[in-house]
Amino acid sequence: MELNSLTLKQQLDGLNDSSFSSTELTQDYLNRIKTKDISINSYITVTEELALKQAKEADLRYKKGQALELDGIPIAHKDIFCTEDVLTTCGSKMLSNFTAPYSSTVVSKLFNKGIVMLGKTNMDEFAMGSSNETSFFGEVKNPWNTDYVPGGSSGGSAACVAARLASAATATDTGGSIRQPAALCGLTGIKPTYGRVSRYGMIAFASSLDQGGTLARTAEDAAILLGAMSGHDPKDSTSLNVEVPNYTKDLNNDISGLKIGLPTEFFEQEMPDYVRKSTEEAIKVYKDLGAVIEEISFPNIGLSLPVYYIIAPAECSANLSRYDGVRYGYRCEHPKDIEDLYMRTREEGFGSEVKRRILIGTYALSAGYYDAYYLKAQKCRRLVANDFTEAFKSVDLILSPTTPGTSFKAGEKSNDPIEMYLQDIFTIPANLAGLPGISFPCGNHKGLPLGLQLVGNILEESKILSAAHHFQQVTNWHKELPEI
Amino acid sequence: MALSDKELKEIAYLARINIDEKSFPAFKGELDQILGLFEELNSANTDDIEAMSHPLNLSQPTRKDEVTEVDQREKMQESAPKVQSGLFLVPKVIEGNE
Numbered sequence: 001m002e003l004n005s006l007t008l009k010q011q012l013d014g015l016n017d018s019s020f021s022s023t024e025l026t027q028d029y030l031n032r033i034k035t036k037d038i039s040i041n042s043y044i045t046v047t048e049e050l051a052l053k054q055a056k057e058a059d060l061r062y063k064k065g066q067a068l069e070l071d072g073i074p075i076a077h078k079d080i081f082c083t084e085d086v087l088t089t090c091g092s093k094m095l096s097n098f099t100a101p102y103s104s105t106v107v108s109k110l111f112n113k114g115i116v117m118l119g120k121t122n123m124d125e126f127a128m129g130s131s132n133e134t135s136f137f138g139e140v141k142n143p144w145n146t147d148y149v150p151g152g153s154s155g156g157s158a159a160c161v162a163a164r165l166a167s168a169a170t171a172t173d174t175g176g177s178i179r180q181p182a183a184l185c186g187l188t189g190i191k192p193t194y195g196r197v198s199r200y201g202m203i204a205f206a207s208s209l210d211q212g213g214t215l216a217r218t219a220e221d222a223a224i225l226l227g228a229m230s231g232h233d234p235k236d237s238t239s240l241n242v243e244v245p246n247y248t249k250d251l252n253n254d255i256s257g258l259k260i261g262l263p264t265e266f267f268e269q270e271m272p273d274y275v276r277k278s279t280e281e282a283i284k285v286y287k288d289l290g291a292v293i294e295e296i297s298f299p300n301i302g303l304s305l306p307v308y309y310i311i312a313p314a315e316c317s318a319n320l321s322r323y324d325g326v327r328y329g330y331r332c333e334h335p336k337d338i339e340d341l342y343m344r345t346r347e348e349g350f351g352s353e354v355k356r357r358i359l360i361g362t363y364a365l366s367a368g369y370y371d372a373y374y375l376k377a378q379k380c381r382r383l384v385a386n387d388f389t390e391a392f393k394s395v396d397l398i399l400s401p402t403t404p405g406t407s408f409k410a411g412e413k414s415n416d417p418i419e420m421y422l423q424d425i426f427t428i429p430a431n432l433a434g435l436p437g438i439s440f441p442c443g444n445h446k447g448l449p450l451g452l453q454l455v456g457n458i459l460e461e462s463k464i465l466s467a468a469h470h471f472q473q474v475t476n477w478h479k480e481l482p483e484i
Numbered sequence: 485m486a487l488s489d490k491e492l493k494e495i496a497y498l499a500r501i502n503i504d505e506k507s508f509p510a511f512k513g514e515l516d517q518i519l520g521l522f523e524e525l526n527s528a529n530t531d532d533i534e535a536m537s538h539p540l541n542l543s544q545p546t547r548k549d550e551v552t553e554v555d556q557r558e559k560m561q562e563s564a565p566k567v568q569s570g571l572f573l574v575p576k577v578i579e580g581n582e
Binding site for chain 1: 492495496497498499500501502503504511514515517518519521522523524525528530533534535536537538539540542544545547556559560562563564565566572574575576577
């Protein structure tokens with residue numbers, strides 16, 4: 001078996017019993033990136049020299065019997081995480097020349113546990129998009145079929161893991177940006193509870209919604225990596241100061257008697273028969289595993305999409321005001337005065353989806369509209385969150401499809417913003433309520449994978465990870481890999 | 485509701501993004517579509533509902549008023565478009581006689 005076909009857990013075992021070295025493993029991925037990524041475009045930057053140096057250091061530690069927790073495992077970082085002295089672009093022309101002066105907490109934590117960085121992955125510009133078509137560095141292709149999109153915004157992270165160009169990858173999720181690409185690329189992706197993973201050095205889009213997480217091949221791999229990057233960080237004032245459970249140990253927790261809720265309103269949405277069928281089959285798997293299925297009601301779920309598309313752009317319009325062409329990033333040529341410098345730098349540096357969201361956000365926050373849009377949206381956000389609070393009184397987890405269908409062709413939705421936004425209809429509610437959500441493969445339709453989503457209560461990542469893990473012990477969808 | 489050219493111009497100025505007049509119709513069309521989506525919120529009764537600005541009800545942590553950052557001006561300015569003597573350079577902003 002090729003090294004790149006092994007899961008992260010198998011690789012860790014192999015490194016521990018000296019079946020292969022981190023240098024061999026890292027070199028295997030680097031060779032594969034050189035030949036295969038031309039057709040996928042999942043990486044913006046490959047840090048070959050650094051990766052080999054880190055791998056060599058890991059091998060030395062293994063030899064000395066001083067190996068770190070995840071020593072020598074080669075992964076990729078979404079290009080939204082600042083990496084000291086390495087290009088950090090966020091998929092934008094605005095930051096196409098930006099070398100980060102410091103590392104994000106996520107990157108530092110993983111580095112300190114021995115993780116090898118293969119490079120930085122492509123993404124929708126400033127994480128705004130669901131197809132990875134808005135990146136300044138070009139579209140990312142879905143490894144299952146390169147005519148199709150990998151999803152977004154963490155499209156590069158998903159595509160590189162699915163194509164076995166990294167063992168796993170870091171990613172972020174503001175409205176579904178981990179779970180939707182996980183579904184479209186046949187991976188397991190988890191967005192933890194808001195505040196579980198530090199946002200320090202993670203380039204901000206919508207600060208009350210953004211959360212870091214992982215894209216991996218299995219729930220076990222996701223648990224290992226998530227555990228390593230979670231925890232309190234004094235540098236992020238929204239970081240939760242609570243203990244992180246041992247997610248890996250918790251994977252085997254008994255799930256018989258687990259109560260799984262099906263939101264009636266989700267299933268009333270228009271969706272293709274194959275989505276309904278796969279979801280029903282997954283429900284049957286859980287019944288066989290001893291879970292109890294219950295229908296629950298989410299009367300306000302329909303508000304999620306408009307709430308999200310007011311709150312996220314409003315926060316983005318404030319966050320992205322920092323890109324002014326003065327302190328870092330792109331600056332327009334020959335500005336005639338300071339106003340011209342701001343106006344043209346932002347005209348030329350941002351792509352159209354980013355501009356659209358900044359304009360919407362600016363409008364929603366402007367005098368005369370604040371109450372009608374922003375304040376109203378914040379109140380409706382509470383209504384959506386209350387639906388979850390009510391649901392978790394009677395169930396442990398909430399199950400739904402991750403997306404309304406399998407992947408779509410590049411260009412198919414890019415001219416219709418609303419059609420694109422509907423991609424996130426099942427994933428957005430968890431972000432609004434700050435809850436953990438996971439997506440994992442539960443089917444395949446015409447050669448393209450399909451995902452199942454489980455949402456848990458606050459800080460209950462262990463429950464959704466172990467439910468996904470149990471599913472993967474009795475199904476094989478997660479073992480299917482695209483030929484590339 | 486439909487945005488007028490004047491409104492779009494004002495928003496673009498508030499956001500400090502120059503928009504070419506040729507792309508006004510396209511922007512207006514897309515923005516109107518998104519604003520139309522917002523109408524759905526009008527049906528929700530939000531009387532006595534408290535606005536939710538943060539997903540978890542947390543209080544803002546405080547820390548001791550001590551300097552923790554080290555001076556990294558030069559390193560921070562390495563990515564700046566134009567710097568001179570440790571200062572960020574921008575076009576002249578103060579009018580007047582030399």
